[in-house]
Amino acid sequence: MIDQIAAIPLFQGLPRQQHEDLAMIVVDQIFKRGQTIFSEGDEGSGFYVVISGRVKVFKLSPEGKEQIFHILGPGEPFGEAAVFAGENFPAYAEALAESRVFFFPRPAFLDLIKKNPSLALNMLAVLSRRLRKFAALVEDLSLKEVPGRLAAYLLFLSERKKGNEELELDVSKNQLASLLGTIPETLSRILARMTRERLIKSSGQRRIRILDRKGLEELAGGEKRLP
Amino acid sequence: MIDQIAAIPLFQGLPRQQHEDLAMIVVDQIFKRGQTIFSEGDEGSGFYVVISGRVKVFKLSPEGKEQIFHILGPGEPFGEAAVFAGENFPAYAEALAESRVFFFPRPAFLDLIKKNPSLALNMLAVLSRRLRKFAALVEDLSLKEVPGRLAAYLLFLSERKKGNEELELDVSKNQLASLLGTIPETLSRILARMTRERLIKSSGQRRIRILDRKGLEELAGGEKRLP
Numbered sequence: 001m002i003d004q005i006a007a008i009p010l011f012q013g014l015p016r017q018q019h020e021d022l023a024m025i026v027v028d029q030i031f032k033r034g035q036t037i038f039s040e041g042d043e044g045s046g047f048y049v050v051i052s053g054r055v056k057v058f059k060l061s062p063e064g065k066e067q068i069f070h071i072l073g074p075g076e077p078f079g080e081a082a083v084f085a086g087e088n089f090p091a092y093a094e095a096l097a098e099s100r101v102f103f104f105p106r107p108a109f110l111d112l113i114k115k116n117p118s119l120a121l122n123m124l125a126v127l128s129r130r131l132r133k134f135a136a137l138v139e140d141l142s143l144k145e146v147p148g149r150l151a152a153y154l155l156f157l158s159e160r161k162k163g164n165e166e167l168e169l170d171v172s173k174n175q176l177a178s179l180l181g182t183i184p185e186t187l188s189r190i191l192a193r194m195t196r197e198r199l200i201k202s203s204g205q206r207r208i209r210i211l212d213r214k215g216l217e218e219l220a221g222g223e224k225r226l227p
Numbered sequence: 228m229i230d231q232i233a234a235i236p237l238f239q240g241l242p243r244q245q246h247e248d249l250a251m252i253v254v255d256q257i258f259k260r261g262q263t264i265f266s267e268g269d270e271g272s273g274f275y276v277v278i279s280g281r282v283k284v285f286k287l288s289p290e291g292k293e294q295i296f297h298i299l300g301p302g303e304p305f306g307e308a309a310v311f312a313g314e315n316f317p318a319y320a321e322a323l324a325e326s327r328v329f330f331f332p333r334p335a336f337l338d339l340i341k342k343n344p345s346l347a348l349n350m351l352a353v354l355s356r357r358l359r360k361f362a363a364l365v366e367d368l369s370l371k372e373v374p375g376r377l378a379a380y381l382l383f384l385s386e387r388k389k390g391n392e393e394l395e396l397d398v399s400k401n402q403l404a405s406l407l408g409t410i411p412e413t414l415s416r417i418l419a420r421m422t423r424e425r426l427i428k429s430s431g432q433r434r435i436r437i438l439d440r441k442g443l444e445e446l447a448g449g450e451k452r453l454p
């Protein structure tokens with residue numbers, strides 16, 4: 001049990017004592033295929049980690065249509081953000097196959113953290129490191145695709161203004177980042193690179209001037225990559 | 228000050244009271260271009276968030292060569308994973324331009340968390356949500372590129388075995404994921420899709436049998452995408 005807890009990414013690298021503390025409060029559960037684990041609006045009474053099997057997290061539209069958010073496999077937590085924030089579950093969770101899940105009840109987990117705040121700090125460290133690794137991955141992957149999509153978007157804005165080179169973004173940089181499938185930090189770095197390469201000039205929060213239309217076209221067409 | 232704290236992704240969505248608590252302990256600092264913020268091995272006396280400017284985090288090789296890990300801009304934290312874990316700083320941090328950073332001293336931050344464990348829980352919720360969003364982005368971006376790279380890798384393994392269709396992975400799935408530039412969860416889903424499409428058959432942890440060599444070749448060559 002302790003070894004299985006130690007292998008969960010959310011808890012990886014915690015001191016052994018904290019794995020033991022978690023093993024004391026965990027509830028080992030099996031759900032059959034199709035069985036509901038929790039429903040939207042249920043009290044966030046604890047969070048779950050998939051040990052084996054597969055769990056789907058989804059919402060129902062007013063017409064009863066399923067919108068699947070995630071399909072989770074071994075090692076992945078679910079319900080944890082709501083439980084940490086003290087909120088109700090914002091969606092449904094259902095086993096897609098017979099699944100073994102570990103359930104960590106909120107009150108016992110809160111007690112652990114009150115007695116030993118270093119558990120919370122260590123979990124923050126774990127999530128921070130994972131986040132940093134993911135951010136680096138997003139950036140790596142984004143730098144291949146996003147500059148081209150951004151170039152295409154800027155050319156589209158210019159066309160809409162009949163070829164004008166002075167553009168005003170019609171969305172915030174946060175929205176633009178998510179439109180292009182990346183994070184704001186990476187978008188900022190791409191804009192900085194485009195500026196350094198004299199493709200564009202950025203002035204103010206939302207104003208961009210096209211300096212090298214041909215360069216942007218090559219980038220958008222995949223003929224060139226941003227150095 | 229409180230509004231600037233509220234805008235930091237690490238603290239976004241915390242209750243106002245917790246932003247006020249953080250504002251009480253923050254130290255507002257300016258570093259000049261080229262100034263060292265901390266050195267490798269320094270005690271992790273607190274963590275930092277860039278407010279303006281740019282900060283590089285790097286290590287020095289025994290020969291004194293710089294290896295840059297991250298270049299951080301506004302909103303991005305640094306040193307926090309070490310500070311949460313109670314470790315020394317594992318790298319150097321230096322301002323690349325005049326930079327304003329917020330410093331959160333560890334002892335005062337620990338006091339806050341001890342008095343009010345919900346701050347730690349809320350930060351766990353924030354990081355969890357960001358992590359989930361990043362994981363979805365990594366998956367989105369990976370599903371375009373990784374299946375092709377994985378197909379190429381499987382064909383390479385087969386070639387090395389003189390065209391044998393029974394393969395044994397020579398690395399763990401975690402290592403393979405990072406080799407292919409993704410996370411283990413996404414790799415598992417790609418393997419499941421390849422199995423569903425009858426391109427491969429997975430048997431056991433490391434054994435894979437090629438069922439459709441032509442399909443893998445098309446995937447590797449970018450002529451086809453995984454549905």
